[in-house]
Structure formats: structure tokens, C-alpha cells
Amino acid sequence: MRHASARSARASALAEDYVEIIADLLNTEGEARATDIARRLGVTHATAIKTIGRLKRDGLANGKPYRGVFLTEAGHALARRVRARHQTVVDVLQALGVPPEVAELDAEGIEHHVSGPTLAAFERFLAGSSATGAARIPAAMPPAEE
């Protein structure tokens, strides 16, 4: 049954991607239009609109027809969590020696499968590296217990 959780993560990955993009568009452009969301994802606007409909149904987004998409409080909370996790994953990959552009690309897929404990370990790892000013974790770092 090991794969079952990976499968459910796959299911929520799309919603997380949409929410992440919508939040980003709202921040940078002031509005999130269906066409822009679609372009960012590399799908047609019809696909985007249908998926946005599911986000609305699930209480993550709202907005009136022809008036752009907005996030509910739940949507914003999810976006914040997703964004922070994304950055952590990118930072870890880069600390491990992955080139920045590749790290950014791979993080897009990896982030949806990083569980809470793993995220915590990543953060400890990064805190350890930055504490010494080095890009790598110091040898003296204690094993993180949970």
C-alpha cells in the first residue's frame, strides 16, 4: 500500500498548481485571468476554466463569470503553504548541487510529494547550512529526532 499516498498526492497536485499560479498572478498583476492561468500551465483555456470550476466547487476559489478568479481564505492558506514548501525544495536541491533552472523545474513536480516530516528535515538541513555560511550541512549537525 506504499503507493496509495503517492497517488493521492498526485490527485491534489493539480489543485496546488492552480492555486499557486492564481496567487502569483493576483500578486504580480492584480488579477488572475483564465487565459493567463492556462498559458502558465501550458493547457487550453477550456481546460483551465473547467479545472477552476472544480476549485470553486471545492471551496478554494471564487469569482463571478467574466470577472477573473479569486481565492477564498482556504485557497490563500493553501497557496501560502505551497509557496513556502516550493521554496524550501528549490533551496534544498540547489544546496545539493542541482543547477538553479533544473532545481526550479524539478521542484514543480517533487514538492507535491514532500510530507510534513520531510519538509521539517529539509528546513533543519537548510538552517544547518546557513548557520555556518556554507552551502552544505556541517558534519557536526545532530541527527534530527522526531
Add this chain to the structure above:
Amino acid sequence: MRHASARSARASALAEDYVEIIADLLNTEGEARATDIARRLGVTHATAIKTIGRLKRDGLANGKPYRGVFLTEAGHALARRVRARHQTVVDVLQALGVPPEVAELDAEGIEHHVSGPTLAAFERFLAGSSATGAARIPAAMPPAEE
């Protein structure tokens, strides 16, 4: 378009999971039965059989009705690649301080999104750690250039 590659990775993830499990069953049990594959994945046997049909269609598996599933040469090659990558991801997660059981679980999802360059970086990272015999990478490790 950053998300497009993550999406296509999601598409091949299931095939990779099946091939990985089939190879493991062939190794440990000598045969891969549909019911066992289904149980490992946490799906019903009907779902497993349908997916195995797709693997056969795509040239990864073969076998006669009621006679178990086998891998083609392509299937075996894929299984080998997937298994090696899986182990690397698990090792990296543990080196970063993720508990073994969690590392095993998260790797199941993460591995499908680890690109070639990232995998190479992971291997360099591990080579650096093991050279000192420590579970962690030494602070003195030089940045891996690419």
C-alpha cells in the same frame, strides 16, 4: 509552461510503479500475479488488470491469460532504472535527516520527478558523504560543478 513537464512525469509515474512492483515480485516470488500487484498498490484487481493491459499494449509487459505477468526487455530496462533511482532518492532523503520509513514513503512519489541532472547531483552528493564514512556530508565537500 514550467508545469508541463511535471504533468508528463505524472503520466508515466503509474507505469513506473507497476514495472517496479512486477520486477520485485518476479525476483522475490518467482512470479507476478495480478492480485499481488493490486494489493501492493492498494487498488482492486480489476484496476490492476486493466493497467497491465496498457503495459502490454505499450510493450513493457507480456504474458498469457491466467499465466501471470512478465516484463519485456524494455520493461526490465525500465525497472532497473527505476529501482536505482528509487534507492538514490531514499539515500539522499535519509542523508538529509528524514526518518527511514518516511524516506521510503516520500521517495515513492518524489522519484518520478527527479530529472537526469538532479539524479546526477544526488549521486555526487552521496559519493561525497560516503567517502568520509559519515551519514552526513562533510562541511569541506567542494561544490559539485556541472
Add this chain to the structure above:
DNA sequence: TGGATAGTGTAGCTTTGGCTACAAATTGAC
């Protein structure tokens, strides 16, 4: 040699996430 049990396969349904094609609304330029 039969049955019972276990395993395999088929049929038909659902949801998701894609697509194209078309229709409707909005916006901007005259």
C-alpha cells in the same frame, strides 16, 4: 472426479483532465 476456493478476466459506470469547436460577453478603437 467433483466441488470449493482462489485467482483472473470482462462489462459498465464514474471522475479527472485533456482537447476542439462554437457561442457569448467584454473591451477598446473609431
Add this chain to the structure above:
DNA sequence: GTCAATTTGTAGCCAAAGCTACACTATCCA
């Protein structure tokens, strides 16, 4: 204010991946 262009929405199609229910084979044991 009207018309063209853009954007948004709808309809209908497809394949994948899941399910339940039922039918068919194999296998094993009495």
C-alpha cells in the same frame, strides 16, 4: 454607439484510472 478583437464560457469528445458486479479458469483436496 457600433464593430472588431479578445476573453470567457459551453458542449461534446477522448483516454486514463479508479470502482463494483459478475463470469470464467485453475487449482487443490476429499
